[in-house]
Amino acid sequence: MVEIKYVPSICPYCGTGCGINFVVKDGKIIGVEPYKRHPVNEGKVCPKGNFGYQFINREDRLTTPLIKENGEFREASWDEALDLVANKLKEVSDEDPNKVGFYACARSPNENIYITQKLARVACGTQNVDHCARICHGPTVAGLATTFGSGAMTNGFDSIKEADYIFCIGSNNMEAHPLFGRKMIQAKQNGAKLVVLDPRFTPTAKIADEYVQFETGTDVALMNAMIKVIIDKGLQDDEFIANRTKGYEEMKEVVQKYDLDMASEITG
Ligand code: SF4
Known part of the structure; x- marks a missing residue:
């Protein structure tokens, strides 16, 4: 009898x-089905989640550690591989801790990342610990930290559906x-208005209530012109600006030259 779990x-x-x-059929994963009560995705998955299980049963998947000797890989046990790595790490970090570096994975849980930095700092005595998110998030972390005071998302994933108005620039979430x-x-079903600004007419732009197209690389001129219009029309929230922001007067100076004609010429 075929057993499916x-x-x-x-x-x-x-x-x-x-x-x-x-x-799971006969002990082998053969597909993915929705998990409807899960609070994050409520039964929906993206194409990666739907088909990403396929690597599990691929014939070329590594299922055992490999050790390279004389230019050739050979299979090894976990004990042998771990001993080799531990001994080499000890040898090199005893010589000079700065010769060792640790590179963590963005998909690792916080606990694993915590242990990785402990291994680097305490066991090997090095500060060389990095994370692959630096490659894709280097500019966003710096930008977010300057703008919002924190280099990470400032609201919960779920709170977006409570929004009244979503202003989405250069992001193709769909x-x-x-x-x-x-x-x-x-959020739209709850009555929010969605405005999408993007050089490309993306699937996200397709579901927008309002779509604004502009030439690639002209986001800053577009935003500056919008800020100028907001200030000229007195639409700004003075209380918020006084209590929660820095450098407002300097910014006001900068945007003065961005009238609508100029912005229109730059952004197309
Ligand atoms: S890849 Fe990410 S977004 Fe897609 S189903 Fe998996 S966890 Fe969800």
Whole structure:
């Protein structure tokens, strides 16, 4: 008799943490089914979550550690591989801790990342610990920290569906972050207005109430002109500016030259 089981789990593909049910037949994962009560994704998954299980049963998947000797890989036991790595790490960090560096994975849970930095700092005595998110998030972390005071998202993933107005610039959530795009659709169903500004008419632009197209690389002129219009028309929130912001007067100076004609010429 064929035995099919549904095993609740968390999609391992990205940091969103969607709940999924693996469909297991004769001890082998053969598909993914919705996990409807999961609060993050409420039964929906993106294409990566739907098909990302396929690597598990691929024939070329590594299932055992490999050690390279004389230019060739050979299979090894976990004990042998771990001993080799531990001995080499000790040898090099005893010689000079700065010769060792640790590079962590963005999909690792916080606990693993915590242990990684402990291993680097305490066991090997080095400050060389980094994270792959630096490659894709270097500019966003710096920008967010300057703008919002924190280099990370300042609100909960779920709170977007409570928004009244969503201003989305240069971000194609419906394709790039479909689960987030879904929250935007829920916000729209709750009555929010969605405005999308993007050089490309993306799937996110398609669901917008208002779409603004501009030439690639002209976002700053567009934003500056919008700020100038807001100030000229007295639409700004003075109390918020006084209590929560810095450098407002300097910014006001900067945007003075961006009238609508100039911005229109730059942004197309
Ligand atoms: S967004 Fe997609 S890849 Fe990320 S956890 Fe959810 S289903 Fe998996």
